[in-house]
Amino acid sequence: MIQLTIDGQEITVPAGTMIVDAAAKLGIDIPIYCYHQALGPLGACRMCLVEVEKMPKLATACTTAVSEGMVVRSKGPAVDKGRRGVLEFLLINHPLDCPVCDKGGECYLQDYTFEYGPGNGRFQEPKIQKLKDGPINEFVLVDQERCVLCQRCVRFMGEYVGEGQLLLEGRGVETVVTTVDHVPATSQFTGNVIDLCPVGALLSAPYHHKGRPWNIEREESVCPHCPVGCTSKVTAREGRVIRMEGRPIPDREWGWLCDRGRFGYDFGYHPDRLLTSWVQGVETSAAMATRQVGQWIQETINQDGGSAVGVIMGGTHTTEEAYQVQRFAREVIGTENLAISRSEAGYLPRALNGTFDDIKKADMVLLLGSDPYDAVPVVHLKLRERWLRYSALKVIGIGPTRLTRDTLPGQDVITAPEQSAAVMALALATQRPEDANVKTLLQALGDFSPSGVSPETLTELGVQLLGAEHLVSLWDGMDPAMGMVLAVLAELREKPTPILPTFGPANWRGWERAGFSAHFEDLTRILEHARDGIIKTLLVFGADLMNEYPDRALVQAAFDRLDHVVVEGVQPPEDSPQVDALLPGATWAEVYGTYINMEARLQVAMASVQPPGQARPVKTYVNTWAHILSHPLAWEEDWEPFDEDSGELLPLHPAPLHVTPLKVPAAIDGDMILITGALIWEMSEPSEILLPRIPALPGRINPEDAKNLGLDIHGGRMRVSQGETSLVTGMSLDPRVPKGLLWLPQRMPGVNTLQPGPIVLSLAKEEVTA
Amino acid sequence: MKPEWQEWASQAKAEFPQANSALMPLMHRIQLVEGWLSDETIQDIADLMGVTVQYVESVASFYSLFHREPVGKRVIHVCVGLSCALAGSDELMHNLEKRLHIKEGQTTADGAYTLLEAECLAACDKAPMTQIDLRFVGPIRPEDVDTLLNKEVPS
Amino acid sequence: MTQHYLLRNRDVQDIDQFDVYEANGGYAAMKQAFETFKPEELVAMVKKSGLRGRGGAGFPTGMKWGFLPKDGRSRYLVVNSDEAEPGTFKDRELIEENPHQLIEGIIISSYATEASEAYIYCRGEFRRGAEQLKRAVKEAYDHGYLGTNILGTGFSLELKVYRGAGAYICGEESALLESLEGKRGNPRLKPPFPAVAGLYGGPTVVNNVETICNLPPLVTYGAEWYTSMGTDKSPGLKIMSVSGRVKRPGNYEIPLGTPLRTLIEEYAGGLLPGHTVKAVIPGGSSVPLLMPDQLDTPLDYESIVKAGSMLGSGGCIVLDEQVCIVGATARLVKFYREESCGKCTPCREGTYWMTDVLDRVEMGKGEPRDLEVLADVADNIAGKCFCPLGDASLGVLVSALKHFRHEFEAHVAEHTCPMGARLYDTVNH
Numbered sequence A: 001m002i003q004l005t006i007d008g009q010e011i012t013v014p015a016g017t018m019i020v021d022a023a024a025k026l027g028i029d030i031p032i033y034c035y036h037q038a039l040g041p042l043g044a045c046r047m048c049l050v051e052v053e054k055m056p057k058l059a060t061a062c063t064t065a066v067s068e069g070m071v072v073r074s075k076g077p078a079v080d081k082g083r084r085g086v087l088e089f090l091l092i093n094h095p096l097d098c099p100v101c102d103k104g105g106e107c108y109l110q111d112y113t114f115e116y117g118p119g120n121g122r123f124q125e126p127k128i129q130k131l132k133d134g135p136i137n138e139f140v141l142v143d144q145e146r147c148v149l150c151q152r153c154v155r156f157m158g159e160y161v162g163e164g165q166l167l168l169e170g171r172g173v174e175t176v177v178t179t180v181d182h183v184p185a186t187s188q189f190t191g192n193v194i195d196l197c198p199v200g201a202l203l204s205a206p207y208h209h210k211g212r213p214w215n216i217e218r219e220e221s222v223c224p225h226c227p228v229g230c231t232s233k234v235t236a237r238e239g240r241v242i243r244m245e246g247r248p249i250p251d252r253e254w255g256w257l258c259d260r261g262r263f264g265y266d267f268g269y270h271p272d273r274l275l276t277s278w279v280q281g282v283e284t285s286a287a288m289a290t291r292q293v294g295q296w297i298q299e300t301i302n303q304d305g306g307s308a309v310g311v312i313m314g315g316t317h318t319t320e321e322a323y324q325v326q327r328f329a330r331e332v333i334g335t336e337n338l339a340i341s342r343s344e345a346g347y348l349p350r351a352l353n354g355t356f357d358d359i360k361k362a363d364m365v366l367l368l369g370s371d372p373y374d375a376v377p378v379v380h381l382k383l384r385e386r387w388l389r390y391s392a393l394k395v396i397g398i399g400p401t402r403l404t405r406d407t408l409p410g411q412d413v414i415t416a417p418e419q420s421a422a423v424m425a426l427a428l429a430t431q432r433p434e435d436a437n438v439k440t441l442l443q444a445l446g447d448f449s450p451s452g453v454s455p456e457t458l459t460e461l462g463v464q465l466l467g468a469e470h471l472v473s474l475w476d477g478m479d480p481a482m483g484m485v486l487a488v489l490a491e492l493r494e495k496p497t498p499i500l501p502t503f504g505p506a507n508w509r510g511w512e513r514a515g516f517s518a519h520f521e522d523l524t525r526i527l528e529h530a531r532d533g534i535i536k537t538l539l540v541f542g543a544d545l546m547n548e549y550p551d552r553a554l555v556q557a558a559f560d561r562l563d564h565v566v567v568e569g570v571q572p573p574e575d576s577p578q579v580d581a582l583l584p585g586a587t588w589a590e591v592y593g594t595y596i597n598m599e600a601r602l603q604v605a606m607a608s609v610q611p612p613g614q615a616r617p618v619k620t621y622v623n624t625w626a627h628i629l630s631h632p633l634a635w636e637e638d639w640e641p642f643d644e645d646s647g648e649l650l651p652l653h654p655a656p657l658h659v660t661p662l663k664v665p666a667a668i669d670g671d672m673i674l675i676t677g678a679l680i681w682e683m684s685e686p687s688e689i690l691l692p693r694i695p696a697l698p699g700r701i702n703p704e705d706a707k708n709l710g711l712d713i714h715g716g717r718m719r720v721s722q723g724e725t726s727l728v729t730g731m732s733l734d735p736r737v738p739k740g741l742l743w744l745p746q747r748m749p750g751v752n753t754l755q756p757g758p759i760v761l762s763l764a765k766e767e768v769t770a
Numbered sequence B: 001m002k003p004e005w006q007e008w009a010s011q012a013k014a015e016f017p018q019a020n021s022a023l024m025p026l027m028h029r030i031q032l033v034e035g036w037l038s039d040e041t042i043q044d045i046a047d048l049m050g051v052t053v054q055y056v057e058s059v060a061s062f063y064s065l066f067h068r069e070p071v072g073k074r075v076i077h078v079c080v081g082l083s084c085a086l087a088g089s090d091e092l093m094h095n096l097e098k099r100l101h102i103k104e105g106q107t108t109a110d111g112a113y114t115l116l117e118a119e120c121l122a123a124c125d126k127a128p129m130t131q132i133d134l135r136f137v138g139p140i141r142p143e144d145v146d147t148l149l150n151k152e153v154p155s
Numbered sequence C: 001m002t003q004h005y006l007l008r009n010r011d012v013q014d015i016d017q018f019d020v021y022e023a024n025g026g027y028a029a030m031k032q033a034f035e036t037f038k039p040e041e042l043v044a045m046v047k048k049s050g051l052r053g054r055g056g057a058g059f060p061t062g063m064k065w066g067f068l069p070k071d072g073r074s075r076y077l078v079v080n081s082d083e084a085e086p087g088t089f090k091d092r093e094l095i096e097e098n099p100h101q102l103i104e105g106i107i108i109s110s111y112a113t114e115a116s117e118a119y120i121y122c123r124g125e126f127r128r129g130a131e132q133l134k135r136a137v138k139e140a141y142d143h144g145y146l147g148t149n150i151l152g153t154g155f156s157l158e159l160k161v162y163r164g165a166g167a168y169i170c171g172e173e174s175a176l177l178e179s180l181e182g183k184r185g186n187p188r189l190k191p192p193f194p195a196v197a198g199l200y201g202g203p204t205v206v207n208n209v210e211t212i213c214n215l216p217p218l219v220t221y222g223a224e225w226y227t228s229m230g231t232d233k234s235p236g237l238k239i240m241s242v243s244g245r246v247k248r249p250g251n252y253e254i255p256l257g258t259p260l261r262t263l264i265e266e267y268a269g270g271l272l273p274g275h276t277v278k279a280v281i282p283g284g285s286s287v288p289l290l291m292p293d294q295l296d297t298p299l300d301y302e303s304i305v306k307a308g309s310m311l312g313s314g315g316c317i318v319l320d321e322q323v324c325i326v327g328a329t330a331r332l333v334k335f336y337r338e339e340s341c342g343k344c345t346p347c348r349e350g351t352y353w354m355t356d357v358l359d360r361v362e363m364g365k366g367e368p369r370d371l372e373v374l375a376d377v378a379d380n381i382a383g384k385c386f387c388p389l390g391d392a393s394l395g396v397l398v399s400a401l402k403h404f405r406h407e408f409e410a411h412v413a414e415h416t417c418p419m420g421a422r423l424y425d426t427v428n429h
């Protein structure tokens, strides 16, 4: 630790800390443009000049590491003149079009000029003219004239994200930030440069000219689209959400968002949004619809008892909303048939749940079926940051496709579909054959040997699994057996073995906390009971079961048989004539509440806007029904899902370990086999802003297969058939997918009409004729 | 992409402990035969080097000797450094502009010459200095435009 | 007139050919170094000689070599042949005319610093220089002076010639390394210094061509010989490039401490007939002017600093009474604007601004307050840039504003160039 003095105040910080960061700890704000803690020092803008005793010149606080006994002055005539000079330089070629700049009012060039800058301009020569409002891609605009060349954007995309799609072109005063020849940047993370840009050079295209700082409101929020739960801010104007920004949290979050999260905020304004109530296909008033549903529930209770009602939670509902529904279900209806809408069968006990902090300590990362870039994008950045800082980081992908990437390199153990859990167990057995749990796992496997994975690979994997100091696993939750193997692994290792579940829905942990079962079996049981006529009325909150549940046939059968299917949501479920009542719900921006993310961390999101039309929060429906059922619920004090503050982790409860023998993976025969996985772009809520980026060719197929099947090298549309069912979708060529496999996003509409396993692929008709 | 470029790229890469160092040598070699680096050439170079087009573009645009526009058969650089200026390089440039009917930075209509400024060429003892295709030719007095234009240089 | 060492063979026909070089005593020092010195003894000898880097900063070469960490990582020697500082042309002569001397110096230096790979970063415009070097390097390989196990000594060295592509900033050592790694030539943050993390992150010595060319004579004649020339703190010989309004512009090897007047009047033959010195830029375009009354300043690092300027790269530009100082200054500042890499604000924007104002003043369109603005902009650049290029743009300007303020004022007052635009007369304006 190093002790130094800044503006007369003493502080002790770790060696290697830069003066800016030490000053920030004292609450001393040193102006910066180019510096960003995540990106490291650059020293380009020269805004952060400070005086350091014994140094002949002013020093840049962002590049000067602290040293023992250092005396720093962040103010004073020399510093002030230096800063004024730098600002004046930045302004000479700046267009000063603040009145029409989206950044006006939230711009560091304005702020610092106000604070430190020259009062008037002395520059009389013509300013250099550059490109204005050029596209970086569908979401981001660049105004090169406003750019202060801090390089944050270029360094973020290039060094940090590893997708160098922005570049500096030219030299000296002619330097500009650009993409190549207007090839749009395709990275998942481009929107972050808008937040990073200290001036109005990089702008959000959908927010362009939509608001000024004095007529907008910004509320703290959490991105509801995937289990990462990125901390964000929602900007609203006149009751409408018009922007999402990242929200950094000191020492925890940089405030990165993926483009899907940042720009997908418009689902509340989608033309399909449910704004009125429908009963049996007829539009009706909210009061009528609610009353009708209340009567159905009453009838079901009267005829078959409360347990004939099933309740399923989904969508973007908060933990509190789930709690309200849960109390209504248990206390008023009297049913225990509560489940969460799930797409994957796996479950992770809280006790095994790791945090993002674990990634910062990891020496080894296992990607178990999960490609974080596709499934939980911002976690990909966290992993990458770890790798950038700790180059010895071992990344191992285990699954039927390659899971490591150029931007997160490592080693892949490619397993046959559904054999990953067995491979893991066998790898453990190479090291600990005598362990009782391992033995139990292997008990039924007999002489099973996994396809394509050599004994040497198993041994090597086993050594690594047990040798790693801090082993972080990202698990896609597809195969429950893997959950068991992970529990055994954690038990076996005496060292930290945190697991991060990458499966959804985003707030499943919150709903579980509120009293819903997150076990897939419970969801399946409810649907089966519905199909079998045991459950008569199903209340579905937010979920789109037809697309979310991995077997559409079961949902279909259940809906066909149910007396009443009631769906509350923001969007009407696709093509479901069996739905008896549709009740318009509120979006995440329209309620105040808590989300619990994949770290089991509680995070509060404020309400930014009012629900439009007849849309209303869940509580309203629940209260009305409770009245109808003559059992009003008392909400004396609002239930809080946690005792701690926002940002705390859910309390830990030890989970007992139940180990059962792994089943011998069934041999899958077929020339082409379908596998599915998570793709952030295909996760629920439709967005018009995102439309241009929704992959046109979401399927992925090995280039050799593609060639053999006659597919163009740029991809194209193909028919995927399985028995009677078939689906036509776009395919792209992807060498990460092994031969003989077809990968489809599991949540893409229609995919769940097929089942993972053998399929037949053929060119779609229009491709053949073309 | 010319067939031999592949070979050039592997040769260049083999020279250095890290392949990226081969980028500029490869650009030089290709530009020597192509005259300039077109968008397609930049794309080819990116493919050969296994880096992004953006990267190649960014590097190419930093260095003044990489041409991103077509150039004439002969590229004339006139040094405008101080020592050459003291010896009349401005006048030389002016005379060349008049003679070639172009402005500095341009290429003659027949594609014969491109006329460019050079910063100090490190040949101030022979001011005013010029280069044809990066071969030193000088001193060239302002009135000796023809000597310069007729000068044979090895390619 | 004097001893010639680095330029001693300049009149030998075909000295650039291996055989001729060797026949004239070439590569003897290399062999001597292998036979009689251990690497650390060579470093000690260079330290003792007091040889200072000839690239501009004058940093003691032996000390620089001593900074290499002894951690077993393989080391690089990078020779800076990016010579582009206006007025400087010594390295070009050294590589074009006598490439083997440099190669011999590189072999000795690499042996001394225990570098197994060496690069010559050759300015992109030096097409012939690069060709000469490449050919000479090949000859040296063919004779077993480069490659593995050189002359059975167990010492191995790979030497490659790398061409820049037109960027003055790549003369700055860390920008040079970036460029050598196939990147834009932006200077790097220091620390770490190249000695610790240089080329490809490895320990690296960057030295100027002339610096390295000193090694063969140093080995042959020894440190005492070296310190017997020059001054106490600036021992030895230095090549000065003289250009501008003198009779015999060219490279001259002088013992350090030789008076500026001697260099101009004796070596360079004095000014063109009928002309007098107005000012001298003694060390390349980045250093302040020396005035006629300072012509007796000895040309060594300390004396020049005392006189208010710097020895720099030794590019001595002589201005006579016909030269318009405003025009000359504008020309030099424009150079820095063209060559600013654009990374840091004061250099990028400041050189742009100053150039515009200077051009305007030179054209007679200046206003009185322009001179204050110029001085203040210069002050806002001074000491605030990422690398020394920004400050380099100020050397001539600030001293010109001081010594020739009247000339600037006259431009403004008379709305024209009072010198009859000696520099700009014929064209543009």
Ligand SMILES: Cc1cc2nc3c(=O)[nH]c(=O)nc-3n(C[C@H](O)[C@H](O)[C@H](O)COP(=O)(O)O)c2cc1C
Pocket (backbone or CB within 6 Å): C052, C053, C054, C055, C056, C057, C058, C059, C061, C064, C080, C081, C082, C083, C084, C085, C168, C169, C170, C171, C172, C173, C174, C206, C207, C208, C209, C211, C212, C387, C388, C389, C392
């Ligand atoms: C803008 C700038 C340009 C430079 N150009 C050169 C150059 O062309 N040649 C050179 O040897 N050193 C140049 N230098 C100095 C180098 O950074 C470095 O100090 C030198 O190569 C070290 O060699 P030496 O110790 O032998 O002098 C330049 C420095 C700066 C800041």
Ligand code: SF4
Pocket (backbone or CB within 6 Å): A146, A147, A148, A149, A150, A151, A152, A153, A154, A177, A196, A197, A198, A199, A201, A202
């Ligand atoms: S566009 Fe913004 S972030 Fe990028 S360099 Fe310019 S000012 Fe910096």
Ligand code: FES
Pocket (backbone or CB within 6 Å): A031, A032, A033, A034, A035, A042, A043, A044, A045, A046, A047, A048, A049, A060, A061, A062, A063
């Ligand atoms: S913030 Fe320090 S130089 Fe930019």
